[in-house]
Amino acid sequence: MQVTFLRIALGSYLLSFLFSWLNSYSRNGLFSRLAAWLLKAGFALHTLILVMRWYEAKRPPFANMYEALVLFAWAIILIYMLFDFIYKIRFMSRPVSGLVLIIMGFAAVLDNSIGPLMPALQSRWITIHVVSYFLGYAAMSLSVICGIYYLRSSKSANPDAEKLKALDSLGYYSIAFAFPFLTIGMTTGSIWANVAWGTYWNWDPKETCSLITWMVYALYLHLRMFKGLKAEKAAWLSVIGYFAVLFTFVGVNFILPGLHSYS
Secondary structure (H helix, E strand, O other): OHHHHHHHHHHHHHHHHHHHHHHOOOOOHHHHHHHHHHHHHHHHHHHHHHHHHHHHHOOOOOOOHHHHHHHHHHHHHHHHHHHHHHHOOHHHHHHHHHHHHHHHHHHHOOOOOOOOOOHHHOOOOHHHHHHHHHHHHHHHHHHHHHHHHHHHHHOOOOOOHHHHHHHHHHHHHHHHHHHHHHHHHHHHHHHHHHHHHOOOOOOOHHHHHHHHHHHHHHHHHHHHHHOOOOHHHHHHHHHHHHHHHHHHHHHHHHHOOOOOOOO
8 A cells, every 4th residue: 555655646746846847838827736736645645655654664664765765755845845835935846846756766666665673773762863854854955956046047147136035045044944953863863872872973974974964054054144155155055065965864875884774
């Protein structure tokens, strides 16, 4: 049943992406409304997949790469819908649905079997640690989309100053929203590590990369708040920061395996 729901959710995200793409070439608001509705429908199924897996596994569904990717994609849509409600960012529907489609497509080819939690993961800290990180990563996904849009728009023949200002502000708000979640995730991870391994910090590759990622975004906020960081440089720094996020989340598992290789 989960596989069926996953395929239907993927279909909803694909159609949402296509209607968003069509909307960029048409003034007909129907395409935009269809894209939004399909994204919400996919998100509802996506939520159901997580709930069903949690119930079936009798544990939080965060134990392997398949589950992590499904959670990551879910968090991206959740944060997007929150920001769309506040800031009206419907223009980001296409890149958001496209990114989620890629993540969920990757998850669909991985082993989705349900296994028991490793002893090190059997802790009450798992939920707050993992969910905090993925909410942060999801908001960073919005920030990098804004950064890429900004860099592309600023190089156009007639850049729209108001649009550039809005993209710059939204990128900053996304990172300001995400940073506390990264901090909570890293702090609870240290506490969890002390419980599991007897030390708050092991300099494990994933721990080290997560610290580097945190420092990149801390630098962004410091330069932005106190040094008047220019919008274009801020956009580039958000792109660099997201590469750090992706390497911490996925890349380090394959290149620098360590204590966190299961995730």
